[in-house]
Amino acid sequence: MKIAHKMSRPIKGEDEDEFYASMAAATPVSLLMTKSADLMTCEATDDATEVVERPDLSDFDHIPVKSEGQIIGIFDRATPGITGSVDKTFRRLSARYLIGDRTSVFSFIERADSERCCIVIGEKGVVGMVTVSDLQKLPVQVALFGLTAQFESLVSDHLRRALDDAQEKYASVLGLLAPNEVRKVRGFQRHNEARNLSIDWISPLSLGQKLKALRAVRPQIMNWTEAEQVRDLRDSIAHGKEFARTYDLIKNLVSSKRAMVSLISRLKRTLR
Template identity: 25%
Template sequence: MTWAANHGASLEVLREVQGSLTVDLIMVPRSSFETCTPGETAAQIKARNVDQFSYFPVVDEQKRVVGLYYAERWFDADAPNTPIGKDFDRLSEDIVIGADASIFDFVMQADVNSTNLVVSGNQIAGLVSLSDLQKLPVRAALFALITSLEMAMGLAITKRWPSSTDWLSLLSNGRREKLMTAIEDARARDSFVNEIAYTQFSDKADLIFKGRMLSQGRTRLGKSFRDIRDLRDSLSHANQYAETTDAAKNVCEVVRFIYTTKAELLKVIETTEK
């Protein structure tokens, strides 16, 4: 099987991963909810919110979930005696997500809607929030997405420059020497695949820019590719990558950039194949 064929398989596997890694795997189940009622006040919620939950599902007299109350705003401020019933987000499409939705469906918008009620059938089954981005299913989904992007980058490069000599000449002398050493070692072990398979992520990013395959400018691309590389390294070494609100929101931005970039690269690949 050639490397290009493996690329096609990886896209199929990615779709399967996206379909199997769903929101219900990372949500807080309803049985673990800390809720509040419309009649309680903001001050009362702050007094009993010793675990500092950012959001509370709001329930009516029949224990039906009717919305979300944002409690984090009072972490460092005095909470008023305003009734929750006058100050909460009622159920709407903006704050709900299906239990069988892909984890990426949540990640793609979690920096805007950081907490979603999870719907299963005709009831609220759980709650998922920005803080859940470090759970194992999300790690697996992110790693698969980044791997798929890197494969698309490699394929786009080989389509743009069918002869490896052409794209090798665009790398710096130091990077080219290290790459050739790795290729020679692989040939000696009879494990050679093709030249592009031995490039680093930064090599591919550099070549993608030099080939003018993407619409963004170099400054924007440079930062985004560095963010992807840093995220991939954190995933590979089981490090923290979304330990703060800002870091988690950056993950959402990186994921959107990956999807946009893959779409552009696939167009490059399709164009060169015609």
Template identity: 30%
Template sequence: MAANWARPAFAGVDDIFKTLHYGLTVKLVSTPRHELKTCKWSELASDVLDSNPDDFDFIPVLNDADDEPRLVGLFHAADIRKRGIADGPVSSFYVPLTEEYLIGADASILDFVVQADSRPCRLVVSGDQIVGLVTLSDLQRLPVRVALFALITGFEMIMTDLIRTTLPHEPAWMAMLKPTRLTKIQQEILIAREKDAYVDALLFTQFSDKAEIMKRLKPLAVNGPALARNLRHFESLRNKVAHANEYASSPDQAKHVCKVVRELLSMRCEIRERLNET
């Protein structure tokens, strides 16, 4: 029966990747418009800062229309507070809306994450309406954790596929493992065989084992210290996400996550190109 499980399940993995992440949308992590703290562009900037006890970094700005005020831009409260210059109305400080401050409600969470360090606040658009706001701090929300875990798990799967394709004989990649890990894996394989549950030796490896093989294998354009550093960052993020630990509890940590995700997506793309060549 175990043999039925032995076929690698990577067929169509790219379509699955896209389907999964397109289902995890920005709308799931954004603050709905009716919950947003806003300000008028005629208000004094100092008054807006004083009435911002939650220290929001960005506050949407409304015009002064009496019938139906419209969102016209963003007031970067954190930056103005840091500079200590808040003399005059909000209209003297706010940033008018442009495309770079907008993102579709149906955009994937990863679409936001890969740019969130350079675009930390986006107004969420659905149809012709602004329906919410998403910021860098939203990287801490549960749907982002789900998206990151799926991303890293998928990356580990594609690493497995590359190792299996490049080194089809088990002794070749086993020789690249650290002795303590090799012994542990061999013991687990022995137990699985005794229970008639053995499928594939690579399934007994952990992320760190695959990373060790990748470093020794050097299959990519990024190698040496850069490859080792990237894989270490991937594993660190994986462990924090998987074990419900904090991974974006400060702006610097959140920006680091954005960088790690970009590096992971780039390496994933390179591995897929390498696999397509075989």
């Protein structure tokens, strides 16, 4: 039997759809969630004020609510002016607060600016909970970085097409960069040449430098504010910075992810 190794070829054209689908399938929310056995919960009959003041719940904003051993909703500790029992203030489970355990983290990111937590459902019922605080975890970083790599690959392809991949155009691209950027690029190139490594003239450029060059030769090709959003997200992930620790960062993450998917789609269409 012959096995076709598709990933041995450059990821271009329709293969990029397969790439996105593969990334989505490889990063389900079950990799992020807190399993049901490990969830800190409260009872629907508990006093809401006491739940808010419980020391063991102080690190959690969203508490699963149980009744007769089953999770029936979510109690938000941060809700102001909470009084009475939990069953008078909690959010009952509905489709809005549910997500499948095999659903991609991309789907959870899409709704993270409106739903800060979801109960995760598996084949046998509730299997855990995922919250926006989980978006800083490694599986999310891997999935998002894969998207930024896809975006950068398309930017490189457009730059090669715009400049015909001609070596003489290299100087014109470097002319767009600051002197310190030029030194870094030439240093990277010399490093690889000294080791007899074969690379093209675009490879030493950072994503920011590629965007700067592409904007100069094809200014109408995409929304450059969105492109800068993607670059900033890529840099945050690559350098281990926090990109989803606060609600403002989460809103920016959602916006950046949407922009990236839109830009990838546009860049693919204009390459055909």
